Amino acid sequence: xxxxxxxxLVATAIGAALFTVLFMYVKIPSPVANTEFHTAYAIGxxxxxxxxxxxxxxxxxxxxxxxxxxxxxxxxxxxxxxSGVAGFLFGLAKxxxxxxxxxxxxxxxxxxxxxxxxxxxxxxxxxxxLLDILIYSEPxxxxxxxxxxAFISSAIxxxxxxxxxxxxxxxxxxxEGSLE
Amino acid sequence: MKKLFNYxxxxxxxxxxxxxxxxxxxxxxxxxxxxxxxVRVIGVVMVLAVLTFRVSxxxxxxxxxxxxxxxxxxxxxxxxxxxxxxGYGVRLYGTEHVLFAITERYTMTEEQLxxxxxxxxxxxxxxxxxxxxxxxxxxxxxxxxMNRIGLHYKVAxxxxxxxxxxxxxxxxxxxxxxxxQARGLEMSKKQKLGKRIKEYFKMIFPLIMSSLDRINNISDxxxxxxxxxxxxxxxxxxxxxxxxxxxxxxFTVTIFAGSVAxxxxxxxxxxxxxxx
Numbered sequence: 001x002x003x004x005x006x007x008x009l010v011a012t013a014i015g016a017a018l019f020t021v022l023f024m025y026v027k028i029p030s031p032v033a034n035t036e037f038h039t040a041y042a043i044g045x046x047x048x049x050x051x052x053x054x055x056x057x058x059x060x061x062x063x064x065x066x067x068x069x070x071x072x073x074x075x076x077x078x079x080x081x082x083s084g085v086a087g088f089l090f091g092l093a094k095x096x097x098x099x100x101x102x103x104x105x106x107x108x109x110x111x112x113x114x115x116x117x118x119x120x121x122x123x124x125x126x127x128x129x130l131l132d133i134l135i136y137s138e139p140x141x142x143x144x145x146x147x148x149x150a151f152i153s154s155a156i157x158x159x160x161x162x163x164x165x166x167x168x169x170x171x172x173x174x175x176e177g178s179l180e
Numbered sequence: 181m182k183k184l185f186n187y188x189x190x191x192x193x194x195x196x197x198x199x200x201x202x203x204x205x206x207x208x209x210x211x212x213x214x215x216x217x218x219v220r221v222i223g224v225v226m227v228l229a230v231l232t233f234r235v236s237x238x239x240x241x242x243x244x245x246x247x248x249x250x251x252x253x254x255x256x257x258x259x260x261x262x263x264x265x266x267g268y269g270v271r272l273y274g275t276e277h278v279l280f281a282i283t284e285r286y287t288m289t290e291e292q293l294x295x296x297x298x299x300x301x302x303x304x305x306x307x308x309x310x311x312x313x314x315x316x317x318x319x320x321x322x323x324x325x326m327n328r329i330g331l332h333y334k335v336a337x338x339x340x341x342x343x344x345x346x347x348x349x350x351x352x353x354x355x356x357x358x359x360x361q362a363r364g365l366e367m368s369k370k371q372k373l374g375k376r377i378k379e380y381f382k383m384i385f386p387l388i389m390s391s392l393d394r395i396n397n398i399s400d401x402x403x404x405x406x407x408x409x410x411x412x413x414x415x416x417x418x419x420x421x422x423x424x425x426x427x428x429x430x431f432t433v434t435i436f437a438g439s440v441a442x443x444x445x446x447x448x449x450x451x452x453x454x455x456x
Contacts, residue, residue: 004334005408006399006402006403006407006408007395007396007399007403009334009337009338009341009399009408010341010395010398010399010402011395011399012338013337013338013339013340013341013342013344013345014341014342014345014349014391014394014395014398015391016338016339016342017342017345017346017348017349018349018387018388018391020342020346021346021349021350021353022353022384025353026353026380026383026384028376028377028380029369039380039384042384043384043388046388058335058338062338062339062342063342066342066343066346069310069311069314070246070314071246071249072246072249072250072253072307073243073246073250073307073308073310073311074210074303074306074307074309074310074311075310077214135214136214136299136302137217137272137450138261139261139264139265139268140265141264141265142260142261142264142265145264160377161377161380161381161384164381164385165381165384165385165388168385169388172389
């Protein structure tokens, strides 16, 4: 689960590039003003489940840091680190989900969504606000409010698109014993 | 997108520096500003930032888009901070000098204004170094220097590959997006939310599938050439440190050490309190 061979390395690099592009350009405007659904986290979760937690961490960390740098000129480190944490935690779902087996049923869908929701919760409601206070000394209620909004919108985006992606991907894999 | 990260070769003091010394300088300045809430220290970094910008020969009008985004973000953060916690400055500095009152809760004090202006100066001081670093460093040299300051070469190589394939992935995204729109995909706000999600999916999934093909091609090519056979590797873009490089490293690290010293010995904390 934690090995990092050439294929995982390349997948991580391409995943991070995809994450950057989606993070900057593919945001779905939501009915609530000023919040957007980031499809980038769905891509991050997809790659993390297929290629493992280290890949997930690097994809979200590099992708978020790069898109921040291109958009704002400097990365907002507390949120970049939180993204990395979320990416790493998504990858832990690889333990229970074998994405190459071609099986992605109700059980896998439930496991994936439980893992991604908990990962987002830890990243945005615990890690990001605490680092905001530690590094940038932001007001406490502001960072927790921001973290909560980020948690809800990212968990929904990952839940919808991550599940769809894994479902569609499993259809492209050959099931074991499918020739019988 | 093209405008945003355009590395151009040029002959200036900043361009000619080694990637390593620029990376160390960038990190030293970032950590300096991250650590301190003392406007005097931040002011020193800001002056340096302006000077480095002048020396690098990069024009401000090349950065119009970025500057627009930054000012939007800074303004938003300024307003949000005041809405959520207008009394934060008073609690931080321990005194209260009222400037004007909107309501009882929303009272603007000198302390609050000072805290929020300090925060703005913190963004303003780090942003130029981040931009400069990306605009003046060759992507491959960036990877080489990450490896040189101690990151494992596989991580450094990942970042380098990301930067290499970013433009390709971006153009592929545009091609797929336009092709799907030509088939009648409607992704704007006019579409209902449920349908819109489906439309977005029809754009993201082909992008992922073509990326997975790409991953197989690249990793096969790298494996065939014996990538990752050894625990160390050399870099085509590594250069020897020149006298300028060593000076830049010493200078920036000294400034960081200076700001640590100011924090510990003069301010006895991260905040400088002019109100006592």
